[in-house]
Amino acid sequence: MPGVTSEASRNADYETATSFLGEWGHFQQRVFILLCLSFIPNGLTALSMVFLSDTPEHRCIMPVDLNLSAAWWNSSIPLEEDWSRGGALVPSKCSRYKLEHVLNYSERGLLPGVDVNLSNVPKEGCLDGWEFDQSVYTSTIVSEWSLVCDESWKKPLTSSMYFGGVLAGSFVSGQLSDRFGRKIVMFATIALQVVTTLIQIFCSSWIMFVILYFLLGMEQISNYLVAFVLGAEILGPQVRTLFSTAGVCLFFAVGYMLLPLLAFLMRDWRFLQVSFMLAGCICLPLFWFIPESPRWLLSQGRIEEAEAIIRKAAKINKIEPPAVIFRTLKNGGKTQEKRAHNICDLLRSPNIRWLSVTLWLVWNTLTIAYYALSLNTANLHGNPFFNCFLSAVVEMPAYGLSWVMFRWCPRRLSVSSALFAGGLFILIIQLIPADLVVLSITFEMVGKFSVSTVFAVVYAYTAELYPTVLRNTAVGACSTASRIGSIIAPYFIYLMGSLTALTGLLSLLLPESFGMPLPDTISHMQSFPGCCQKRPYVITDNKEQESAAEEMSLARQSVTQN
Numbered sequence: 412m413p414g415v416t417s418e419a420s421r422n423a424d425y426e427t428a429t430s431f432l433g434e435w436g437h438f439q440q441r442v443f444i445l446l447c448l449s450f451i452p453n454g455l456t457a458l459s460m461v462f463l464s465d466t467p468e469h470r471c472i473m474p475v476d477l478n479l480s481a482a483w484w485n486s487s488i489p490l491e492e493d494w495s496r497g498g499a500l501v502p503s504k505c506s507r508y509k510l511e512h513v514l515n516y517s518e519r520g521l522l523p524g525v526d527v528n529l530s531n532v533p534k535e536g537c538l539d540g541w542e543f544d545q546s547v548y549t550s551t552i553v554s555e556w557s558l559v560c561d562e563s564w565k566k567p568l569t570s571s572m573y574f575g576g577v578l579a580g581s582f583v584s585g586q587l588s589d590r591f592g593r594k595i596v597m598f599a600t601i602a603l604q605v606v607t608t609l610i611q612i613f614c615s616s617w618i619m620f621v622i623l624y625f626l627l628g629m630e631q632i633s634n635y636l637v638a639f640v641l642g643a644e645i646l647g648p649q650v651r652t653l654f655s656t657a658g659v660c661l662f663f664a665v666g667y668m669l670l671p672l673l674a675f676l677m678r679d680w681r682f683l684q685v686s687f688m689l690a691g692c693i694c695l696p697l698f699w700f701i702p703e704s705p706r707w708l709l710s711q712g713r714i715e716e717a718e719a720i721i722r723k724a725a726k727i728n729k730i731e732p733p734a735v736i737f738r739t740l741k742n743g744g745k746t747q748e749k750r751a752h753n754i755c756d757l758l759r760s761p762n763i764r765w766l767s768v769t770l771w772l773v774w775n776t777l778t779i780a781y782y783a784l785s786l787n788t789a790n791l792h793g794n795p796f797f798n799c800f801l802s803a804v805v806e807m808p809a810y811g812l813s814w815v816m817f818r819w820c821p822r823r824l825s826v827s828s829a830l831f832a833g834g835l836f837i838l839i840i841q842l843i844p845a846d847l848v849v850l851s852i853t854f855e856m857v858g859k860f861s862v863s864t865v866f867a868v869v870y871a872y873t874a875e876l877y878p879t880v881l882r883n884t885a886v887g888a889c890s891t892a893s894r895i896g897s898i899i900a901p902y903f904i905y906l907m908g909s910l911t912a913l914t915g916l917l918s919l920l921l922p923e924s925f926g927m928p929l930p931d932t933i934s935h936m937q938s939f940p941g942c943c944q945k946r947p948y949v950i951t952d953n954k955e956q957e958s959a960a961e962e963m964s965l966a967r968q969s970v971t972q973n
Contacts (some may be wrong), residue, residue, distance in 0.1 A: 434647040449661040452690040454666020468544035471507040471537035486523035506558035518916040576628025578894035584633035593641040594703040600634040605691040644704040667803040671796040746819030748776030764775040771892040792848040813867035833861030
């Protein structure tokens with residue numbers, strides 16, 4: 412096996428070579444702000460289905476040329492109990508009395524409820540379509556293509572198709588950015604997102620809309636993930652932490668907060684899509700201000716281009732760069748024989764297998780809870796725009812709390828307590844009477860606050876639990892598991908409370924990583940379950956012996972399992 416450059420050594424060489432730039436110069440500030448701004452359109456589109464596919468009040472259409480008396484015209488739609496309104500009687504949304512019977516009674520002069528027992532009148536579906544209330548929305552995709560009653564299954568499927576695109580984009584974006592570069596893929600997917608949204612505005616059918624929405628999911632997650640990686644690779648260690656947590660999350664939340672405002676101003680789903688397209692267009696000029704990742708250029712052997720970017724950064728920061736910046740990397744660095752790790756290593760030994768399965772369940776449930784709560788804001792009592800705005804606003808303090816918890820609190824306790832509390836509040840919502848609107852919304856927002864807090868902590872917690880040789884692979888696998896959760900989230904709006912609470916208890920089995928060094932190899936990992944133990948490993952300088960021991964251990968496990 413040929414020698415390859417150590418990833419840790421290469422990272423250390425890069426950090427050392429570029430340390431003269433400092434951490435927070437004008438160059439880093441510009442990259443930080445511009446990349447953060449690129450996340451705002453993602454916050455707009457990620458949860459746009461809250462308004463694009465909201466279901467207005469509706470009832471069956473009665474033919475206007477039908478010669479009915481006023482009494483029968485007002486009684487042509489049967490009344491049904493609506494338990495979301497405390498059991499009040501409301502006109503049926505999916506049925507009407509058979510027109511031939513109603514017309515016959517009207518012509519004979521019989522009165523509904525007096526001469527005719529309405530419970531004995533046969534019913535039929537809405538054969539002539541539906542009329543939708545336009546007091547809240549002028550148009551949504553539900554009213555556009557009548558996605559109600561027998562066609563109501565298409566509404567959650569629309570959301571699932573979008574998240575299916577997100578899942579596909581998660582697989583593709585990393586490979587594309589590794590092949591063609593971070594900057595190119597980021598702005599290419601933003602441009603494609605603009606074009607796809609433009610075509611979507613002129614959709615003539617639900618099928619066409621869903622196909623484009625799948626593509627939109629791929630493009631949205633691609634530019635999100637690539638921008639995340641680009642910032643992490645350009646910025647220094649301290650600023651990188653701030654960017655990866657507060658920067659990304661807060662600016663995404665800003666876009667989420669703008670969503671209900673735009674939806675309030677533009678009640679037609681097509682005009683709302685126009686605002687999404689314009690937000691993407693505003694990001695395109697950033698192409699000329701955000702550089703390519705020097706780390707990626709170095710990995711491709713394009714050292715001169717990487718040096719040019721660093722020299723330009725030094726000029727912006729008003730710092731004199733050394734004559735040769737990447738001297739160590741030009742000399743090839745140190746090489747070592749090293750076993751290539753892959754996703755199969757996440758299941759190879761019992762310890763790492765149970766850790767991985769538990770984290771996959773935590774990520775999956777967390778995503779179900781987050782998106783189910785976010786997508787459910789339009790179904791809450793009260794103003795849907797205000798409810799969505801509240802759902803976005805609670806994420807701001809949640810991300811602030813996650814930063815405090817991550818800095819000073821045990822990881823396992825933080826994740827478990829917040830998850831359990833979120834599930835408990837969601838369960839309580841089901842017990843609140845429908846007329847207590849404010850209390851119901853308050854409990855849902857507290858649940859959203861808890862879930863958002865965990866979402867910000869679990870990324871870094873997962874990275875701390877896995878060794879360096881598997882860290883990227885493990886986080887990617889957990890992210891993929893979370894995408895499955897987002898696909899099924901539209902179907903779990905009313906079933907997630909108990910699931911979230913139970914997962915919070917399950918997370919107590921995870922090892923604790925607070926105040927402990929990051930593991931470098933699989934042999935450094937803590938034991939699972941970690942609820943009754945905390946075993947820090949001893950850092951040694953003899954990495955070759957540790958790697959050899961790890962290889963022998965994995966080989967023995969492979970032979971045993973085969």
